[in-house]
Amino acid sequence: MAKTIPSTTMIQEHLKSLGLTKYESLVYIALLQVDGATATEIHEISGVPRASVYPVLDKLSKKQLVNVTTTSPKRFAATPPDEAIDSLIARITQDSTAVKHELTTIYEERTSMNHAERQEMIWNIHGSENIGSRAVDLIRSAESSVAILSVTTVLSLPIQKIISSLGPGINVEIATAGTSARDDIPPNAQELKIGMVPHPENILGEKQPPCIIIVDRQRVMAFVSDDAEIPSALYSESPGFVNLFTGYWGFVKGHVSLP
Amino acid sequence: MAKTIPSTTMIQEHLKSLGLTKYESLVYIALLQVDGATATEIHEISGVPRASVYPVLDKLSKKQLVNVTTTSPKRFAATPPDEAIDSLIARITQDSTAVKHELTTIYEERTSMNHAERQEMIWNIHGSENIGSRAVDLIRSAESSVAILSVTTVLSLPIQKIISSLGPGINVEIATAGTSARDDIPPNAQELKIGMVPHPENILGEKQPPCIIIVDRQRVMAFVSDDAEIPSALYSESPGFVNLFTGYWGFVKGHVSLP
DNA sequence: CCCCTGTTGTTGTAGTTGTAACAACATTTA
DNA sequence: TAAATGTTGTTACAACTACAACAACAGGGG
Known part of the structure; x- marks a missing residue:
């Protein structure tokens, strides 16, 4: 019965995460x-079994999503979506800030002591979303320098944004193919146009044009695009791993075509 | 095994809502x-069955809460809580804004037509939280006047705040007992000190000192504190209901002790 | 009386939780 | 070298919980 202008199932999915x-x-x-209805009317419109409507309305009422009359039979009305969703989010963010404090307590307690094991590991990150957000975090953590090898891959908007917001003391270099005009290079970054691409697919054994981010010459993130359908990236603070890429970076800079 | 400085079960509750x-x-x-651990180590620390650790780590990895190495055996590490929770909330708020648009589409479609039935109803609101948030919303919607009868009840901070933010064209009057100094009256409100309280408990049949909010002489919210343990309030746009309270308000103003 | 409201209890189902077993591999021991 | 041992990652399946769906029933008003 319910009209589905913006797909009811889609809305359900989103509301589930709330x-x-x-x-x-x-x-x-x-x-x-409908602007106010009795339990049976709700049952008819929504398709929800009438008996199930009552406990459901109870819960919605506690979450401040519906209002109830004192009349008999009771009548119910939805609170406006704006208000209702804000109320839901308010509760969630409230919980989240609470738990954030609790968790950072545990986290800080450890990070104050250990500081050696992790940096020898090579971590990998699955999924383009995760890769993107981790890349942004990585660049944000820069203290002295950012080097990006982005021959043909175009920098995503969030990455351009975070680069633009870096302080002037941080040296940002971006190596590109330099053959076509690029509008994804932030103004505070120095573009290194590499005339000839040194065939990185041979070095990494990959077909896709690679993208490498080196921060402070200490942390590296490299996209490896896992052959499989799901994209993948590597991250490490391991000196050996970092040296490999800083060396590669130096080699690339040797091919810069000066203007 | 797990150390519980801020109560693990409490954290679980909060994380469940995320x-x-x-x-x-x-x-x-x-x-x-622990800063990096294998699946079995995680099993030992967390108490989660070893076989269940793997699918759980999969899901956490997809939510960008843990990082994974390519080594064998795989090693896992938590992303810092700040980052992790922000990532979770980002996805939730993203969904919420999407669903907000979808729902307001449905909502606006109706409110443009119907505009008569609802206003004869008397709604009631359960729970002090809900009452508070609805009161704030009510006051925010004021276009010409706000009248609050708050004889002994002290105005909550959010209500003071929303009153202060009202435009200068809106006349705000607050009736108080006037016997003791009150610091909860915002500067843009006019305080009416009622020397003698006209025994509202006789009128409403209630023991608790009542609190009434009248907005634009069209919408009324009244606290009735339901005898039971859970507080309760009424809200209505019904002319009859509103007249009852505007009349009462006029009666109260007759008792203002002029300075 | 019948129809409707509101409540209760039962059953089915999906997802989470927990146990057990297995193949693949590495390490140790004889 | 061969057997014994231990670990990793995976799969299968039982137990439990919350939600979904339905049947039944007491009260109430026409």
Whole structure:
């Protein structure tokens, strides 16, 4: 019965991540369409079994998503979506800041002591989303220098943004193919146009044009694009691993075509 | 085994509202304490069955809460709590703004047509949290006047704040007992000190000192403190209901003790 | 009386939780 | 070298919980 202009199932998915169950979503959506209804009316509109409507309305009422009358039979109305969702998010962010403090307590307690094991490891990151956010975090942590080898890969918008926001004391270099005009190089970065690409696929054994980020000559992130369908990247603070890429970077700089 | 400085179960509750299961919470908390561990080590620290550790780590990895090495055996490390939780919230708020648009589409579609039924209803609101947030919303919606009868009840901080932020064209009056100094009256509100309280408990049949909010002489919210342990309030746009309270308000103003 | 409201209890189902077993590999021991 | 031992990663499956769906029933008003 329910009209599905913006796909009801899609909305349910999103509301689930805000802590609502399928029925809670259906009932709330139904109430948005009718401006006050009794339990049976809600049942008819939403398709939710009538008996299940009552406990669901209870929970929605506690979450401040619906209002109730004292009349008999009771009538229910949805609170406006803006207000309702803000209320949900408020509770979530409230919990999140609380738990953030609790977790950082545990975390800080350890990081104050250990500081040696981790840096010899090579970590890998799956999924383009994760790779993107980790890259941004990595660049943000820069204290002296950022070197990016981005021959043909175009820098994503968040990365351009975080580079632009770096302090003037940080030296940013970006190596590109230099054959075509690029508009993804932030103004505070120095573009190194490499006339001839030194066939990085032979070095890494990869087909895809690689992208490497070296920060402070101490931390490296390299995209390896895992052959499989899911993209993948490596990250390490291991001196040996870092040296490999700083060396490669020096080699690349030797091929800069001066203007 | 796990150290519980800020109560592990409490953290689990909070992480659950961010979309993590019990196991996911336990594994993540365990990883925060050790700076890189193998699956079996994680099993030992967290208490989660070893076989269950692997799928859980998969999910955590997809949510960008842990990093993985390519070594054998695989090693896992937690991403710092700050970063991790921000990442979780980012996804939630992203979903929320999306769903907000979808829902307001449905909502606006109706509110443009119907505009009559709802205002005869008397709604009630349960729980002090809900009452507070609804009161703030109500006051924010004021276009010409706000009248608050708050004889002994002290205005909450959010309410003071929203009153202060009202435009100068809106007339704000607050009736108080006037016997003791009150520091909860915002500067843009006019305080009406009522020398003698006209025994509102007789009118409403309540023991508790009542608090009434009248906005634009069209919308009323009244606290009725439901006898039961859970506080309760009424809200209505019904003319009859509103008249009752505007009349009462006029009666109260007759008792203002002029300075 | 019948119809509707609101409540209770039962059953089915999906996802989480927990146990057990297995192949692959490395290390140790005889 | 061959057997014994231990670890890793995977799979299968039982137990449990929360949600979903339905049937039944007491009260209430026409």
